[in-house]
Amino acid sequence: MLRTSRRTAPPRHAPRIRIGCDIHPVDELAQSVEFFGERYLARVFTPLEREQTAGPAQLDRLAGRFAAKEAVVKVLQLPTTAVIPWQSIEVRTGRNGVPYAVLSGRAAELAEAQGIDRIDISLSHDAGLAMAVAAAIPRETDDTTDTDTDSDGDDE
Amino acid sequence: MTDDTIRRVLDAHGKLRAPAAGLNDADDLYAAGMTSHASVNVMLALEDAFDVEFPDELLSKHTFCTIATIRDALGTLTGVAA
Numbered sequence: 001m002l003r004t005s006r007r008t009a010p011p012r013h014a015p016r017i018r019i020g021c022d023i024h025p026v027d028e029l030a031q032s033v034e035f036f037g038e039r040y041l042a043r044v045f046t047p048l049e050r051e052q053t054a055g056p057a058q059l060d061r062l063a064g065r066f067a068a069k070e071a072v073v074k075v076l077q078l079p080t081t082a083v084i085p086w087q088s089i090e091v092r093t094g095r096n097g098v099p100y101a102v103l104s105g106r107a108a109e110l111a112e113a114q115g116i117d118r119i120d121i122s123l124s125h126d127a128g129l130a131m132a133v134a135a136a137i138p139r140e141t142d143d144t145t146d147t148d149t150d151s152d153g154d155d156e
Numbered sequence: 157m158t159d160d161t162i163r164r165v166l167d168a169h170g171k172l173r174a175p176a177a178g179l180n181d182a183d184d185l186y187a188a189g190m191t192s193h194a195s196v197n198v199m200l201a202l203e204d205a206f207d208v209e210f211p212d213e214l215l216s217k218h219t220f221c222t223i224a225t226i227r228d229a230l231g232t233l234t235g236v237a238a
Contacts, residue, residue, distance in 0.1 A: 028193055036200045044196060070192055080217040086196070105212075 015115065015138045020074025023131040024067040030059050044069075044086040052093050063130035064123040065091040071134035072101050072119055076110055084110075091121055099123055101134060115139040161205050162226050166190075169197035181224040186217070195220040202226065208233040 032040045041050060045062060053061035069089045078084065088107040093099050099121040103111050111119070115138035122133045163176035166185065170176065173189035190198070198220060199210050208230065210219070219229045 024193060032193070032197055036197070039200055039203075040196065043200070066193060073192075080221060083213055083216045085212045085215045 015140055018075045018077070018116070018136045018138060020071040020076075020134045021132065022067040022070035022074070023129055024063045024070070026060050026063040026125075026128050026130055029063045029066060033059065046087050046090045049091060060125050060130060064125060064132055067130050068099065068101065068121045068123060068132035068134060071121070071132045072103075072107075075119060075134045075136050076107070076114065076116070078110060082106070082110065111136075158206075158227055158230065159223060162202070162223055162230075165198055165201045165205055166223075169201045170194050176223070179223060181227070182222050184221060185223070186221065190220070192217070198226075202230065206230055206234060 041062075045053075045065065049062070049065050050058075053065065055061075066086075068091045069086055072089045073084060076082075076084075084107050085105065088103060088105040090102045090104070091099055092102055101119040101121055103119070111117075116136045117139065119134050119136045122135075124131050159181070163179075166172055166176040166179075170185060170188075170190045171194040172179075172185070179185070179188060185195075195217075199215075203209055210229070210233070214229050214232070219225055
């Protein structure tokens, strides 16, 4: 017979979801484009990001992608010495319109070491601000296992 | 001269809450108000000011954390001891 209990603990080593968020003013990005032009765009965004954001609202959409890159950095929980070029975190729009992140180079290596295969993104824009949330569920590795749950999950 | 230029760039692009002249070399620029996005502008402005290009291997938060770390990075790029 199947029994359920409110006290049932999750599996001891269940990976915890990783969440990162960031918010970015669109006008700051516009100022950077105005001041540094192509150099700024080429250093921060990939050709695909620029292609997928093309149109009258491109600055808003690029601001969202910058916020998403920062959110992904928070998901990866990196030390300040970690070398992460902005282009190594690419925010793509899927065929269903839902954004996700694709990592390359050192960012991909660091994600792999943490058991992170996929990072989903949610973007929103309002009042001159772009915000992003990034989320990932690491597969079980030595770095991601839950270590502060006691042996039987009892919370007494 | 280098430090003066770094401080001038920080004042123009770093989004600091107070003038960079009031910061010590080891003060944390992020704690002083610089955002990650502002650090991009600082990097590009430093490239213009010193005629250098920051390679990928220097693109860490640590590189732009203090005036001292920026000076060290520029020293690496220009071949001049910091």
